[in-house]
Amino acid sequence: MTVSVRLRGVQKSFGAKRVLDGVDLAVEPQEVFALVGPSGAGKTTLLRIVAGLDGPDAGEVVVDGTANPRSSGLGREVGLVMQRPAVFRRTVFDNVAYGLHLQGLPEEEIDRRVSAALDRVGLRDARDAKAWTLSAGEAQRVCFARAAVLRPKLLLLDEFTANLDPANVSLLEGAVTAYHRETQATIVIVTHNLFQAKRVARRAGLLLGGKLVETADVETFFTNPRNERTRAFVRGEMPY
Amino acid sequence: MVELSQELLQIAGLSLYVAASSTGIASLLGIPLGAFLALREEARGRRPALTIAKAIVFTLYGMPPVLAGLLVYILLSKEGPLGALGLLFTPGGMIFAQVLIVTPIVTGVAYSAVASVGRDVKEAARTLGARGWALAATVIVEARLGVITAIMVGFGRAISEVGAVLIVGGNIRGATRVLTTAIVLETGRGNFTEAIALGLILLAVAFGIFLVLYWVQQRGYR
Ligand SMILES: Nc1ncnc2c1ncn2[C@@H]1O[C@H](COP(=O)(O)OP(=O)(O)O)[C@@H](O)[C@H]1O
Ligand SMILES: [Mg+2]
Numbered sequence: 359m360t361v362s363v364r365l366r367g368v369q370k371s372f373g374a375k376r377v378l379d380g381v382d383l384a385v386e387p388q389e390v391f392a393l394v395g396p397s398g399a400g401k402t403t404l405l406r407i408v409a410g411l412d413g414p415d416a417g418e419v420v421v422d423g424t425a426n427p428r429s430s431g432l433g434r435e436v437g438l439v440m441q442r443p444a445v446f447r448r449t450v451f452d453n454v455a456y457g458l459h460l461q462g463l464p465e466e467e468i469d470r471r472v473s474a475a476l477d478r479v480g481l482r483d484a485r486d487a488k489a490w491t492l493s494a495g496e497a498q499r500v501c502f503a504r505a506a507v508l509r510p511k512l513l514l515l516d517e518f519t520a521n522l523d524p525a526n527v528s529l530l531e532g533a534v535t536a537y538h539r540e541t542q543a544t545i546v547i548v549t550h551n552l553f554q555a556k557r558v559a560r561r562a563g564l565l566l567g568g569k570l571v572e573t574a575d576v577e578t579f580f581t582n583p584r585n586e587r588t589r590a591f592v593r594g595e596m597p598y
Numbered sequence: 599m600v601e602l603s604q605e606l607l608q609i610a611g612l613s614l615y616v617a618a619s620s621t622g623i624a625s626l627l628g629i630p631l632g633a634f635l636a637l638r639e640e641a642r643g644r645r646p647a648l649t650i651a652k653a654i655v656f657t658l659y660g661m662p663p664v665l666a667g668l669l670v671y672i673l674l675s676k677e678g679p680l681g682a683l684g685l686l687f688t689p690g691g692m693i694f695a696q697v698l699i700v701t702p703i704v705t706g707v708a709y710s711a712v713a714s715v716g717r718d719v720k721e722a723a724r725t726l727g728a729r730g731w732a733l734a735a736t737v738i739v740e741a742r743l744g745v746i747t748a749i750m751v752g753f754g755r756a757i758s759e760v761g762a763v764l765i766v767g768g769n770i771r772g773a774t775r776v777l778t779t780a781i782v783l784e785t786g787r788g789n790f791t792e793a794i795a796l797g798l799i800l801l802a803v804a805f806g807i808f809l810v811l812y813w814v815q816q817r818g819y820r
Pocket of ligand 1: 372377395396397398400401402403404
């Protein structure tokens with residue numbers, strides 16, 4: 359179970375605004391990679407392109423050896439958790455079972471896997487709760503479980519703990535680490551929380567001005583980056 | 599008196615049968631069509647073809663039932679292209695005409711309901727592997743409040759409709775007479791008490807159907 363991500367010269371504009379201006383990125387199999395950058399840098403845009411939700415204007419995206427995947431792998435190979443939890447108007451159980459039902463798995467297997475996934479995010483007792491009545495933190499845990507239960511080889515997390523309280527942040531980070539340990543999946547986590555990047559990831563990269571400015575292992579990235587702008591960013595000196 | 603109530607029962611039953619059938623068929627056509635229009639528009643932007651399709655749907659909202667009745671009458675008449683079906687002056691022909699009237703309404707309301715489902719929810723379904731019909735079905739279920747409203751509005755239009763069923767059905771006693779056409783007849787004869795009684799029965803039928811749909815709509819939603 360090894361999936362790599364390769365981006366070469368990826369460009370994306372919205373109207374006249376060029377958000378991604380030739381992004382090169384290599385994420386190795388089984389790696390946990392943190393993508394950081396100021397708000398509006400294009401992190402979400404980049405992640406959506408990797409997920410295949412959007413296509414690049416130019417450049418190449420290779421996921422698991424497949425060029426420009428156009429969402430074909432979504433749900434099986436690639437999982438995405440978005441910043442704002444978007445639960446279905448169903449029970450917690452039905453939310454997490456959703457992707458498994460699409461795959462037409464037998465009910466007992468679905469029941470077993472959903473139960474295990476809910477246990478991992480501390481929602482065992484919320485299984486029959488209406489998902490749309492949950493708190494933001496609980497809803498995001500449902501969203502994580504809903505993606506993780508499908509065992510994607512590539513898991514993309516887009517600021518998925520932003521605006522959550524510390525208890526939920528820590529629970530979700532724990533769930534990510536456990537997922538990685540169990541599956542060896544490749545994980546790309548977008549965050550503007552540098553501490554989170556340090557806690558969860560092994561390598562980090564800074565997206566700025568439409569380009570990936572620098573990537574390094576987290577130790578180097580946060581203590582001794584090569585690039586001036588990375589230095590300013592990790593010191594919190596960058597105005598944004 | 600016994601005979602009368604039996605005839606009444608038959609008329610009310612036929613009303614319910616014709617309206618429920620046409621609403622059912624219109625929903626099977628209109629809900630997927632509305633969902634398709636909404637999802638296409640969101641995925642591809644406002645293309646001219648989509649705008650034209652929507653313009654047609656919303657224009658047909660205003661289709662006078664008598665006009666629909668006339669068109670279907672011509673289609674189904676002996677010399678018409680569908681004359682061989684022998685549907686003129688039958689409940690089948692009345693259903694045919696009503697499908698024409700009800701489908702645009704169901705389509706339009708279903709379109710609005712599906713379009714109002716959040717983009718993030720639709721994308722969540724996609725990220726979990728939903729494509730094509732599975733995606734449409736998911737979004738329709740998410741929009742069930744509005745989609746069932748579409749069915750309610752469609753049924754209301756069908757059960758209260760008189761122009762098309764009168765022309766295509768012919769108001770034949772014991773065969774194609776429904777509540778609305780019976781009301782017209784009794785009113786014309788000056789039998790206002792009977793006409794009002796028929797009207798109340800019509801409202802009672804509509805209320806019963808509303809209760810059923812409302813129950814389905816609210817189940818597991820609040
Ligand atoms: N669908 C879109 N249409 C127009 N502009 C967009 C769209 N998506 C993103 N943008 C713009 O692209 C820029 C980068 O957005 P985003 O990728 O969300 O940044 P980040 O996730 O790093 O905060 C922003 O200026 C945003 O307004
Ligand atoms: Mg973002």
